[in-house]
Structures are given as structure tokens and as C-alpha cells.
Amino acid sequence: MAHFDENAKPFSHKWMNERLAVDTLKRVLSTEYWIPKNINFLWAMGMVLAATFGVLLISGIFLLMYYQPNVNLAFDSVNYTIMSEVGYGWLWRHIHGVGASIVFLIIYIHMFTGIYYGSYKRGRELIWLSGMLLFVLFSAEAFSGYMLPWGQMSYWAGMVITNLFSGGGLHADFLVEWIRGDYVPGQAFLNRFFMLHVLLVPLAIIGVIVLHFGTLRIPHVNNQDGEEFDFEEAAEQYKAGNVKESKVIPFNPVFLSKDVFVMGIYFILFFYLVFYHFEFAMDPVNFDPADPLKTPAHIYPEWYFLWSYEILRPFSTNVGLIAFAIAQVIFFTLPFLDRSPNVAPASRRGLFKYWFWALLIDMIVLTFMGKLPPEGAWSTIGLIAALTFMALWIALPIITAKEKKL
Numbered sequence: 001m002a003h004f005d006e007n008a009k010p011f012s013h014k015w016m017n018e019r020l021a022v023d024t025l026k027r028v029l030s031t032e033y034w035i036p037k038n039i040n041f042l043w044a045m046g047m048v049l050a051a052t053f054g055v056l057l058i059s060g061i062f063l064l065m066y067y068q069p070n071v072n073l074a075f076d077s078v079n080y081t082i083m084s085e086v087g088y089g090w091l092w093r094h095i096h097g098v099g100a101s102i103v104f105l106i107i108y109i110h111m112f113t114g115i116y117y118g119s120y121k122r123g124r125e126l127i128w129l130s131g132m133l134l135f136v137l138f139s140a141e142a143f144s145g146y147m148l149p150w151g152q153m154s155y156w157a158g159m160v161i162t163n164l165f166s167g168g169g170l171h172a173d174f175l176v177e178w179i180r181g182d183y184v185p186g187q188a189f190l191n192r193f194f195m196l197h198v199l200l201v202p203l204a205i206i207g208v209i210v211l212h213f214g215t216l217r218i219p220h221v222n223n224q225d226g227e228e229f230d231f232e233e234a235a236e237q238y239k240a241g242n243v244k245e246s247k248v249i250p251f252n253p254v255f256l257s258k259d260v261f262v263m264g265i266y267f268i269l270f271f272y273l274v275f276y277h278f279e280f281a282m283d284p285v286n287f288d289p290a291d292p293l294k295t296p297a298h299i300y301p302e303w304y305f306l307w308s309y310e311i312l313r314p315f316s317t318n319v320g321l322i323a324f325a326i327a328q329v330i331f332f333t334l335p336f337l338d339r340s341p342n343v344a345p346a347s348r349r350g351l352f353k354y355w356f357w358a359l360l361i362d363m364i365v366l367t368f369m370g371k372l373p374p375e376g377a378w379s380t381i382g383l384i385a386a387l388t389f390m391a392l393w394i395a396l397p398i399i400t401a402k403e404k405k406l
């Protein structure tokens, strides 16, 4: 039995420390969690993501108070009740819609920062894998949320995406029906996507964010030069007062204050979009209620899924499905396909520099082509971009194996 001071005032610092080791927790999680000095604003994106997730959670809770998960009521509960009858309902919906879109922009920036600086290898593999798990979970969260207003795009995107599970030529229609709980998207479908969106997926996201933070604790974050140094030694130097010479700063309060500064700028932009450009996060077609008898002329997903959608589209059903499935998981393999021993910015890594920029530009091209109708030149460009995506991943182990040690 540990020692407890009978005279300590309930909930005083001493009382709490004896029961919850608050001092140790604070040290381990914040004041003695060491961050390298040699990093830039891109390293604030992780905390920006955490904050955006918090905003999505809070705005989602408010929306949940009036949303009706019923195929006859869902559309009106969002577009009339929340948007015009409930005080400030529109504000919570704007915040939630903008947050859901912008969170993907930040996720992509965060991912590509990791790729650029090689922050996914030499002890950081689990940070990358848990990050990718978060990417998949956020995708599931966004897709399930998109079903909820039960507009035309909700219905038809739900139809197209669940159809993929028939496996093309395999005709596994039983699987599609099992997922939908019906022959077509209907009440059972809406109910289960509602459950996924408000309970199961957010719970999983919270768990994996904790895991992601846990995986950062031992390898620590990378830095702009990929420099490897002894964190313990640098921390001792800092604690001894040699703040200038030390290569690290404590997460709290030093690095956190920088994070908060970046977040401040981010939230100015965020609320500018919420108040003045909310429509960018909304598809106009989804302002029509779901109509199973009227297929929209073009069915396309939200912008953040367009690149992978465009990898599916130019091919015949079976090849397209395989290409699509590969695109969904290929980023998980990055730490193992990159065979170079170097952890360094892409600019110093020979052919990898070209690989990085080619991948980024290719995904931007795929995104634009995914939005355009698959006709004429657009479909040719889409096909070339999809083939380039595959070729880049095949080339990665070959070019990185040849990389000279820096």
C-alpha cells in the first residue's frame, strides 16, 4: 500500500499526487516531453489536426440534438430544422461541414510533410502506420457523415461505393445487400451509417489518436535535417540551464505556445470559411432530397477522395477495383518500400526528390480529373495519371535501394 498523508486536504495538489501521480503525468506528457528546436510550422499540423477533431466532435454533438436518422425526416431535419429553425443551428452545421473538408487538407499536408522529411522510418514506422490508420478512419467518418443528410449525393454516392463490394466480375451481390441491410440504400443503411458516424468510428479515432501520440513518445519527432541526436543528453543540457546550446525544448510550455500561434492563424482562416465560404464544403446536388428514381448526371465523391476515385475510373471494372484497393493501402507500405538508409529531407535524397514531387503533382492531377466527366482528353489524362501513380510505387524500392548513404 502506498503512503497517504491523512492530513492532506481533499483535491489539494498533494492529495491528487498521492492518488493519480499528477506530477509524473505532467512531466512525462508535457513538461519533459522533448521536441527538437530545428523544426518549422509544418510540425504544428498534428496539433492543428487534434484541435480540428475536437471542433468536429463538439459541433457534431450540437447537430446530433436535432438530427433525425430516418429516411423520411433526415433531409428536412438538416436543411430546415437545423439550418433555419434552431437558433445558431446553421453555425454548427457550417463549422461541422467546413471542419470535415479542411481536416483532409491538413491531413494531406501532415502526411506529405512526413514523406518529405522521411519521418516514417528508423524507429518511426509505428507513427506512420497509426497515422495511416487515422487516415482510413477519417475517410470512414467522412463517408458515413456524408450519408446522413440523405440528399441526392448521399444516396447515390452510397449506392456507388457499396456497389464496389460486389467485387466487379465476382458479382458478390450478397455482400452488398448485407452491408446495406436491403437491396438498395434505405432505412437500415441510414441507421447503420448513423451509428458508425456518431459512435463507432469516433471512438476508434480517439483510441488511435492516443496510440499515435504513444508511438511518438520514444522515437520523438523528426527534425528538418533528419539529424539523429541523444534526446536524453540534450534534455539534461536544457534542464541544467544551457537552453541555448541544447537541441531540444519542452513540449509544454515552449513548443505548445508555437502550436497555439499556428492554430490561431489556422482558426482565423477556418472561421473565414465558416462565415463567408461555407458552400465550398457542400455539394449543390446534395441540397436535393434523395431520389432513388433519378440518378444524378455525374456522381463524384468529395474532393479528398477524388484522387483514389480517379484511379478506379479509367479501368475496366475488375482492374479498376484492384487498382482502387491498392491505392487505399499502398501508403501503409511506405516505411518498408523505402529502402534507403537516409532520414533526410527529400531535397537531399537524389532520385527520391523527383519521386516525391512526381507523386504530389500526380495526386493533384488525379484530383482534378476525378471531378471532371470521364470524356475525351480528361479520361486520357486520368488514365495516364493513374498509371503513373502505380509506376511510382513500383519504382520506389528500386530507386531508394540505389540511394547513397548521406
Ligand code: HEM
Pocket (backbone or CB within 6 Å): 042, 043, 044, 045, 046, 047, 049, 050, 053, 107, 110, 111, 114, 117, 119, 120, 124, 127, 128, 129, 130, 131, 132, 133, 134, 135, 138, 209, 212, 216, 220, 221, 222, 223
Ligand atoms: C488525423 C489525426 C492525426 C493527428 C491528431 C495527428 C497528430 C500528430 C501529432 C500531434 C504529431 C507530432 C507533431 C507533428 O509532427 O505534427 C504527429 C506526428 C506525426 N504524424 Fe500524425 N496525426 C494525425 C494523422 C496522421 C496521418 C494521417 C499520418 C500519415 C500517415 C500521420 C503521420 C505522422 C508522422 C509520420 C509523424 C511524425 C512526424 C515527425 O517525426 O516529424 N499522422 N501527428
